[in-house]
Amino acid sequence: MAHAPQDPLTAALPMPMAKPRFEPGFLTPYAFIIPALLVMLGGLLYPVFMALYLSFYDWQIGLPLEDADFIGMTNFARMFTDPQVWEVLWVTLRFGFWTITIEMTLGVALALLLEKPIRGASVFRTIFILPLMVSPVVVGLIWRYLFDARIGWINYYLGAWFGIDPQVWLGDAQLAFFAIVLTDIWQWTPFIFIIVIAGLQALPSEVVEASTIDGANWWQQIFLVKLPMIKSILVIALLMRLIDVFRGMEVMLIMTGGGPGRSTELLSLHIYNRAFNTQQLGYASAISVLLIVIVFAISTAILTMANPMKNKSDV
Amino acid sequence: MTGVVLRNVSKSYGAATVIPNLSLSITEGEFVVFVGPSGCGKSTTLRMIAGLEKVSGGNIEIAGKDVTWARPKERDIAMVFQSYALYPHMNVGDNMSFALRLAGTPKDEIARRVQVAADMLELTPYLTRKPRDLSGGQRQRVAMGRSIVRDAYCFLFDEPLSNLDAKLRSSMRTELALLHKKLDRTMVYVTHDQIEAMTMADRIVIMKDGLIQQVGSPKQVYNTPVNTFVATFMGSPSMTLLPGELTDEGGTIKVRGAGFNLPLPDRLRARAAASPTRAITLGMRPEHFAAEARTPDFAAVDLTVRVAEYVGSSQYLAADLGGQAITAAVEVGPESDLLGDGRYYFDTSRLYLFDRKTELAL
Numbered sequence: 001m002a003h004a005p006q007d008p009l010t011a012a013l014p015m016p017m018a019k020p021r022f023e024p025g026f027l028t029p030y031a032f033i034i035p036a037l038l039v040m041l042g043g044l045l046y047p048v049f050m051a052l053y054l055s056f057y058d059w060q061i062g063l064p065l066e067d068a069d070f071i072g073m074t075n076f077a078r079m080f081t082d083p084q085v086w087e088v089l090w091v092t093l094r095f096g097f098w099t100i101t102i103e104m105t106l107g108v109a110l111a112l113l114l115e116k117p118i119r120g121a122s123v124f125r126t127i128f129i130l131p132l133m134v135s136p137v138v139v140g141l142i143w144r145y146l147f148d149a150r151i152g153w154i155n156y157y158l159g160a161w162f163g164i165d166p167q168v169w170l171g172d173a174q175l176a177f178f179a180i181v182l183t184d185i186w187q188w189t190p191f192i193f194i195i196v197i198a199g200l201q202a203l204p205s206e207v208v209e210a211s212t213i214d215g216a217n218w219w220q221q222i223f224l225v226k227l228p229m230i231k232s233i234l235v236i237a238l239l240m241r242l243i244d245v246f247r248g249m250e251v252m253l254i255m256t257g258g259g260p261g262r263s264t265e266l267l268s269l270h271i272y273n274r275a276f277n278t279q280q281l282g283y284a285s286a287i288s289v290l291l292i293v294i295v296f297a298i299s300t301a302i303l304t305m306a307n308p309m310k311n312k313s314d315v
Numbered sequence: 316m317t318g319v320v321l322r323n324v325s326k327s328y329g330a331a332t333v334i335p336n337l338s339l340s341i342t343e344g345e346f347v348v349f350v351g352p353s354g355c356g357k358s359t360t361l362r363m364i365a366g367l368e369k370v371s372g373g374n375i376e377i378a379g380k381d382v383t384w385a386r387p388k389e390r391d392i393a394m395v396f397q398s399y400a401l402y403p404h405m406n407v408g409d410n411m412s413f414a415l416r417l418a419g420t421p422k423d424e425i426a427r428r429v430q431v432a433a434d435m436l437e438l439t440p441y442l443t444r445k446p447r448d449l450s451g452g453q454r455q456r457v458a459m460g461r462s463i464v465r466d467a468y469c470f471l472f473d474e475p476l477s478n479l480d481a482k483l484r485s486s487m488r489t490e491l492a493l494l495h496k497k498l499d500r501t502m503v504y505v506t507h508d509q510i511e512a513m514t515m516a517d518r519i520v521i522m523k524d525g526l527i528q529q530v531g532s533p534k535q536v537y538n539t540p541v542n543t544f545v546a547t548f549m550g551s552p553s554m555t556l557l558p559g560e561l562t563d564e565g566g567t568i569k570v571r572g573a574g575f576n577l578p579l580p581d582r583l584r585a586r587a588a589a590s591p592t593r594a595i596t597l598g599m600r601p602e603h604f605a606a607e608a609r610t611p612d613f614a615a616v617d618l619t620v621r622v623a624e625y626v627g628s629s630q631y632l633a634a635d636l637g638g639q640a641i642t643a644a645v646e647v648g649p650e651s652d653l654l655g656d657g658r659y660y661f662d663t664s665r666l667y668l669f670d671r672k673t674e675l676a677l
Contacts, residue, residue: 209367214414214461215388224413228404292643 049290054285055216061279068282075286085287087262088270095177096245099184103241104109107192108234112222113192113201125197126279129190134288136187140254146169147255175257180264183251188244192237199233200226233307239299246295267291317379318343319364319500324373324545333359334525334615335389336373338559341518343378347592348504350512351522351548357505358473359571360522364503365471378468378587393462394471399454401446401461408442416665425464432463435497436490441612453493459491463498472504476511488514502667509549512616513537521545543596543674552601555641558671559597561587570597570668574637576613578662586677587668595677598667603633604643605660615662618643623653630654 030153059068079085110128114121131139146152147169158164169175203226211225227234248270252258258265258273265273268291275284319341326334332354341347349357361370366387374383380625382390393414397593403412408429415425434440436456446454452650455475462470476484491517496503506512512519513533521528521536521544529541540546547553568576568587575597579587587595618634618641632643632654640676645654668677 127343140487204398204400206396206398207402210396210400210461211402211413212367213387213392213394214366216413216496220417225402228403233403 026175029240051285051288051292054282055213055289057282057285058280060281061276062248063138072109075283076289077309078283079290088267091177091262092246092267093267095181095184095264096242098181099188100238100241102181102185103189103192104234104238106189106195107237110189110193111153112226113202115197128195131187132190132194134187136248136250137254139187140251143179143251144255147179156299167250171260172254173260176260177265180252180255184248187243187251195233196230199230202259203229218265231300231306235302238300239255241300242298243295246291294314317346317505320376322374322376324360324363324375325371326356326363326368327371330528331541334524337525337527337597339374339411339520339527339530343483344499344500346492346502346504346517347520348506348512348516348518349520349522349677350433350506351511351528353507353594355522356525357507357520357522361471361473361503361505364390364469365388365392372675387405390467392471393456393465393467393469394473395462395475397474399446399458399475399478401454401457403446407438407449407457407460408447411464413461414465418623422433426567428464428466429460432460435494436462446452451479455479455483455487455498458495463528467500469501469503470498472502474506474637475504476506477508484511491515513549514592521548525664527660539676540598540667541676543598543645543669546598546669546676550602551602552642554667555601556669557597557599557636559595561590561593561595561668570666572597572637573639574635575614575616575661577661577663577666579668580612580666583677585668588640590668590670590677592672594671596671596674598664598669599641599661600667601642601644602629603662603665604632604655605662606645606646606647607651608660611661612662612664614663615658618659618660619659620654623655 038256054068056070056072058064058071058074059069071130100261114125134142146154147157149166150170152169154169155166159166167175169179178271207229208221208225211221217222245266247268249266249272252266253272256264258269262270267287271287271291274280274287321337321339324333324334324337337356337360349360352579353358355411359368360662363370364377365387366382370383374381376382377390377392402413405413410424411429411432415428420428425469430439433442436459438453438456438460441449441457446457447612449457454477475491479487487510495515504511504515514575516533518530518532519536520530529536529545531539536545536549540549543556547556555573555574560573562569562571562576568579568584570579570587577597594610604616607613608615616633616636618636620632620634622633624626624631624633626650629644629646630651630653632645633639634643643659645659647654669675670677
């Protein structure tokens with residue numbers, strides 16, 4: 001190493017080292033991130049990988065994991081020819097179609113109606129979002145008793161006000177499906193409402209005023225200006241509801257248990273039943289892999305089509 | 316009566332009165348600029364003309380029609396907003412044609428009008444772009460274009476240039492003035508920038524606390540401000556106001572105060588003599604100071620210069636005159652060194668006198 005002439009004052013000091021590869025303290029930021037990352041990995045990725053892993057095994061709950069038999073793609077092959085899986089998938093799609101269509105329409109309509117600071121609107125807004133704060137299990141219980149054939153309010157008032165004979169709501173395939181759709185609408189319309197009203201209130205008022213000056217009437221303002229401007233918000237709300245449809249099962253578990261038959265058995269409830277009632281954990285895992293793929297595919301499709309990030313309003 | 320007429324218009328929000336009583340006639344084809352500090356009610360007035368804000372009293376006429384309770388689209392107006400208010404999800408062409416499409420104008424007519432406006436504003440290459448892909452100046456022009464295609468009777472502008480940088484603002488001022496010439500439409504323009512008012516207006520309306528202080532051509536409001544508010548608001552740098560007394564020195568009325576004792580110009584002598592009070596406020600515009608006496612009207616004043624600012628061929632002096640802060644803008648040529656303490660000259664033919672109590676011009 002070539003020595004530069006040394007200043008007598010610093011000669012006694014050790015030679016300066018080559019610039020260290022890492023600045024001191026370079027670990028500090030990671031130290032703050034790592035705990036969160038670990039939780040993410042543990043809580044999020046581990047179950048996903050475990051499901052993927054188990055989907056290749058025949059494993060019954062209660063037996064040690066080591067005794068599970070590796071059966072390759074057998075679970076998947078079985079799944080694609082299993083009429084039950086297709087049945088619950090169809091139920092799930094129908095459920096998703098009706099709930100999301102009605103919730104989006106209703107939520108957006110209410111948000112548009114209550115957007116203006118009318119007297120009492122804020123009170124109504126608060127009351128309206130209460131269903132969101134109720135745990136799904138409690139929602140299931142409430143509506144199970146409301147729909148109860150003998151002691152339920154719904155039968156009582158239908159009889160008292162309209163003279164309609166008592167219905168066995170949760171014992172009839174079509175009525176039960178109607179009941180879970182209604183319950184879902186009750187709980188989740190407020191979610192759409194809140195998101196949309198926040199979006200509407202964040203719209204720059206001058207743009208809306210400009211459309212008034214340009215001669216847009218109330219409807220034109222909504223469909224040509226306001227809704228297009230909150231498109232990204234609508235897409236995200238739609239996406240979250242879609243994912244929830246494939247994920248949620250507590251309400252049906254409590255209200256109908258998926259019955260009668262499989263008329264209200266959503267995909268996730270079916271997975272639950274497979275895993276913990278018939279104890280076929282490997283097969284249940286394979287179906288949940290299907291669920292992940294479906295949700296992923298739908299989300300990607302929607303995000304690609306709508307590209308909400310690119311559509312941010314930046315006027 | 317054509318044009319835009321406001322009769323005893325008032326506006327209150329609950330108990331708070333923003334505009335107590337405002338009357339004004341704007342002639343057809345006139346470019347009128349409302350100017351005043353923020354909160355003076357100028358934007359509210361514009362929004363009432365537009366129909367975005369309901370009046371609490373009085374009435375508004377546009378083109379001879381009472382539109383007090385008419386909806387904005389029934390008023391034959393176009394408006395340009397401070398934030399431009401473009402529709403972010405529409406391209407430039409669609410932004411400009413939106414109103415026409417709503418009105419059901421035939422397609423080829425829409426295309427023609429959009430093309431004319433786009434050519435006028437040099438927006439043709441950008442017609443298919445979204446607003447987010449445009450610069451601030453281009454967005455501003457789209458907003459203008461959107462109002463031009465309407466071919467409305469009256470154009471309203473709500474501080475349309477305040478979001479632009481200084482250079483762009485001055486070039487847009489020129490474009491706007493040209494536009495007014497070309498379109499020959501009634502234009503009502505709101506700004507807090509007195510330069511915009513001075514450069515573009517046929518008439519300026521100066522407002523404060525919901526009240527019109529003065530209405531007049533730029534020349535009138537600059538040369539004969541009715542009160543100290545108008546005097547200090549119009550002109551840049553601002554007029555300096557100093558307390559003074561009217562004195563009679565052997566038959567000549569003079570205005571005297573700390574550091575000055577100035578003769579009055581002809582136009583003020585009679586009025587000063589008739590003034591009920593001796594206690595007045597002297598107004599001196601910075602640009603009426605000079606380094607040398609150019610005419611016999613120039614009177615010597617001794618200034619202690621605190622800061623001299625070089626602005627090219629002039630220098631702005633923040634100075635003391637008899638212990639009171641004044642501003643002077645002295646033309647000394649661009650080669651001059653920064654000015655210092657010393658004797659300067661003030662053009663007494665240009666001085667202003669105000670009643671100290673009522674703040675009204677003598």
